Amino acid sequence: MKLRVLYFLIWIPAFFQFSDHAVDRPQAEKEGEIIYLEKANSRHLLFPESDLIKVKVCNLTEGKNYFFTVTQEGGCQPLISADRKAKTAKEPMFAFQAEAACREVVVHANYEAGCTLPIYFTATCPDCTDKSAKAPSNSQKVLAPIVTSPAFTPQQLVQDVFIGGGCFATSNITFLGSTIARGTFSSGTTSVGLSDGVILSTGNIATATGPNNQTGAGGASGGGSDPDLSQIAGGIAINDAAILRFDFEPTEPQVTFRYVFASEEYCDYVNSPFNDAFGFFLSGPGINGPYSGQAINIATLPNGTAVAINSVNHQTNPGFYVGNIPAGDPQLNDPDCAGHPIAAGQTVQDCQYDGWTTILTAVANVIPCETYSIKLAVGDGGDNAFDSAVFLEANSFAAGGTAEVIASVPVTQSGDAYEGCGDAYFVFNRSGGDPSQPLVINFTVGGTATAGVDYNSTITTGSITIPPFQNSVQIPVFIINDLITEGAESIILTLEDPCNCTNA
CATH class of the missing domain: 2.60.40 (Immunoglobulin-like)
Incomplete structure (x- = not known):
C-alpha cells in the first residue's frame, strides 16, 4: 500500500498581547544577571522568571558610594537585598560603599503574584566618572537612546522588519522619498514605548535620537508631495513626503499593526492650520473611501477620529498623548502650550521629538485571499521645518496566521x-x-x-x-x-x- x-x-x-516592553532578552549566565558599569549613572533591564533574581554588578571603584534602585510598572515594586536570607533588609534602594570590583545583590520580584514585566535596575555613583573599559560580552547592556539606521531597502523594511508571520504574500513594495527619511529604529522602549521597528520621517530619521535639546529640530529631506496627505491636511501643500507602499494578500479577515506618531510641532503649533500630516491609506475589494484608489485612512483613534497634531495633543484627546518637553523650554510660554505637562527623566534623554501619541493600533476588515494595497505616508505641511515621524512596530503587521x-x-x-x-x-x-x-x-x-x-x-x-x-x-x-x-x-x-x- x-x-x-x-x-x-x-x-x-x-490573538496575542504585545508588551510595550518588548525588547530582546539579554543572555545571562546560570548564576544570574551580570551588569558591567561603564557610566556613573546607567539603567538596565532585568527579566523576571521567578521571585528571585541574582545580580552581579562589576567594574565598581573601591571606596566609592553606590546606589542601586529597582522599579517596575504594573503597580509592582521590586526590592533589593544583600542576599537571599529572609532576615536581610529588603528595600527599593540599596546603598553601599564598594569594597571590591564586583558586588552581588538579590532582586526580589513578585513574579508568582503576577509581576512579570521587565524590571528597571538603575546604578548610580554620585562621585564617579564614566569609565572607558570595555564591558564583557555576557554583561547587561545599558539602555540607550533611540538608535536609527537608514541601511535597509524598502523590501527589507516590509518583509524583514514590519511583517509579523509568514502566512500571507506581499508584492510591489516601493518607497517614494529621500533615503534618509526611511529606516529602522531600536531602543525605543523607554520613550515611544516600541522597542524596534520601521521609522518614516519628514526629515532625517537620525533626528529621532535624544536628548530633546531643541525646539523645532529637523529640516528638509528632499521628498515630494502627496495628494492624500494634502487632503488630510486641509488642502495645504505637502513637502518632504516619505511613502512606503506595498500590496498584500491577507489570509484572515482583519489586518492590524501598531504605531506611534511623533512630531516637533507639539506643542507650539497645536491648533494651527499648518500641521504635518500622516496617514495609512488602505484600498482594495470591499473598500470605498475618499482617497486615491478609493482608499480609507486607518490611522484613527478607536472612535474613528483621524490621528493628527490637532486631534491628539495635551488639550484634545490627552489620554492618547505623551508630552516630551522639559522644564525651561521657551515654547512652554506659547499660549497654545498652556497646561502642557513638564517632561523629565528617561524620555527626554532618549528622544528628540517634543511629543507623540500613545501606542495605537490600526485595524481594518478585509476579504481573505483578495489583494489589497496599503500606503504608509508622512509629510511636512506648508514648509520643510519641524520634523514629524511615524514609528511602526516590528513584526506587528498581521494579515495572516x-x-x-x-x-x-x-x-x-x-x-x-x-x-x-x-x-x-x-x-x-x-x-x-x-x-x-x-x-x-x-x-x-x-x-x-x-x-x-x-x-x-x-x-x-x-x-x-x-x-x-x-x-x-x-x-x-x-x-x-x-x-x-x-x-x-x-x-x-x-x-x-x-x-x-x-x-x-
Missing part, C-alpha cells in the same frame, strides 16, 4: 510514505505572534486512510499547543505494514483557516 500524506499550510485565529503545519517523511523527503519504509510526522511551526505565549492550533483530521488500520498516531481532530518559547511541535504517524495490496490512501489535516491562499 502506498500511503499519501497530504497537508495544508494553515493558520489558526489567535501565526502557525503552519507541514507533513514530513524523512525516508522519502516528501509527503509520501510507504508501508515498511519508515514513518511520517506532522510538524506544527510558529510563523509569527508572541513567542512568550502558548500557541493553540485547532484542526480536523480526515482522508481515506483509517486510523488503527492503516496508521497509528495520537493525532485526532482537536487541538495542539506549542509551549512558550518553543518554535515547533511534531506528532509522529506510524505506518502499519498490513501486507494488503491497495491503492494510495491519504491523511488530510485541515486547520480552521488556510495560511496560504494557493493551498486554500
Whole structure:
C-alpha cells in the first residue's frame, strides 16, 4: 500500500498581547544577571522568571558610594537585598560603599503574584566618572537612546522588519522619498514605548535620537508631495513626503499593526492650520473611501477620529498623548502650550521629538485571499521645518496566521510514505505572534486512510499547543505494514483557516 500524506499550510485565529516592553532578552549566565558599569549613572533591564533574581554588578571603584534602585510598572515594586536570607533588609534602594570590583545583590520580584514585566535596575555613583573599559560580552547592556539606521531597502523594511508571520504574500513594495527619511529604529522602549521597528520621517530619521535639546529640530529631506496627505491636511501643500507602499494578500479577515506618531510641532503649533500630516491609506475589494484608489485612512483613534497634531495633543484627546518637553523650554510660554505637562527623566534623554501619541493600533476588515494595497505616508505641511515621524512596530503587521503545519517523511523527503519504509510526522511551526505565549492550533483530521488500520498516531481532530518559547511541535504517524495490496490512501489535516491562499 502506498500511503499519501497530504497537508495544508494553515493558520489558526489567535490573538496575542504585545508588551510595550518588548525588547530582546539579554543572555545571562546560570548564576544570574551580570551588569558591567561603564557610566556613573546607567539603567538596565532585568527579566523576571521567578521571585528571585541574582545580580552581579562589576567594574565598581573601591571606596566609592553606590546606589542601586529597582522599579517596575504594573503597580509592582521590586526590592533589593544583600542576599537571599529572609532576615536581610529588603528595600527599593540599596546603598553601599564598594569594597571590591564586583558586588552581588538579590532582586526580589513578585513574579508568582503576577509581576512579570521587565524590571528597571538603575546604578548610580554620585562621585564617579564614566569609565572607558570595555564591558564583557555576557554583561547587561545599558539602555540607550533611540538608535536609527537608514541601511535597509524598502523590501527589507516590509518583509524583514514590519511583517509579523509568514502566512500571507506581499508584492510591489516601493518607497517614494529621500533615503534618509526611511529606516529602522531600536531602543525605543523607554520613550515611544516600541522597542524596534520601521521609522518614516519628514526629515532625517537620525533626528529621532535624544536628548530633546531643541525646539523645532529637523529640516528638509528632499521628498515630494502627496495628494492624500494634502487632503488630510486641509488642502495645504505637502513637502518632504516619505511613502512606503506595498500590496498584500491577507489570509484572515482583519489586518492590524501598531504605531506611534511623533512630531516637533507639539506643542507650539497645536491648533494651527499648518500641521504635518500622516496617514495609512488602505484600498482594495470591499473598500470605498475618499482617497486615491478609493482608499480609507486607518490611522484613527478607536472612535474613528483621524490621528493628527490637532486631534491628539495635551488639550484634545490627552489620554492618547505623551508630552516630551522639559522644564525651561521657551515654547512652554506659547499660549497654545498652556497646561502642557513638564517632561523629565528617561524620555527626554532618549528622544528628540517634543511629543507623540500613545501606542495605537490600526485595524481594518478585509476579504481573505483578495489583494489589497496599503500606503504608509508622512509629510511636512506648508514648509520643510519641524520634523514629524511615524514609528511602526516590528513584526506587528498581521494579515495572516501565526502557525503552519507541514507533513514530513524523512525516508522519502516528501509527503509520501510507504508501508515498511519508515514513518511520517506532522510538524506544527510558529510563523509569527508572541513567542512568550502558548500557541493553540485547532484542526480536523480526515482522508481515506483509517486510523488503527492503516496508521497509528495520537493525532485526532482537536487541538495542539506549542509551549512558550518553543518554535515547533511534531506528532509522529506510524505506518502499519498490513501486507494488503491497495491503492494510495491519504491523511488530510485541515486547520480552521488556510495560511496560504494557493493551498486554500
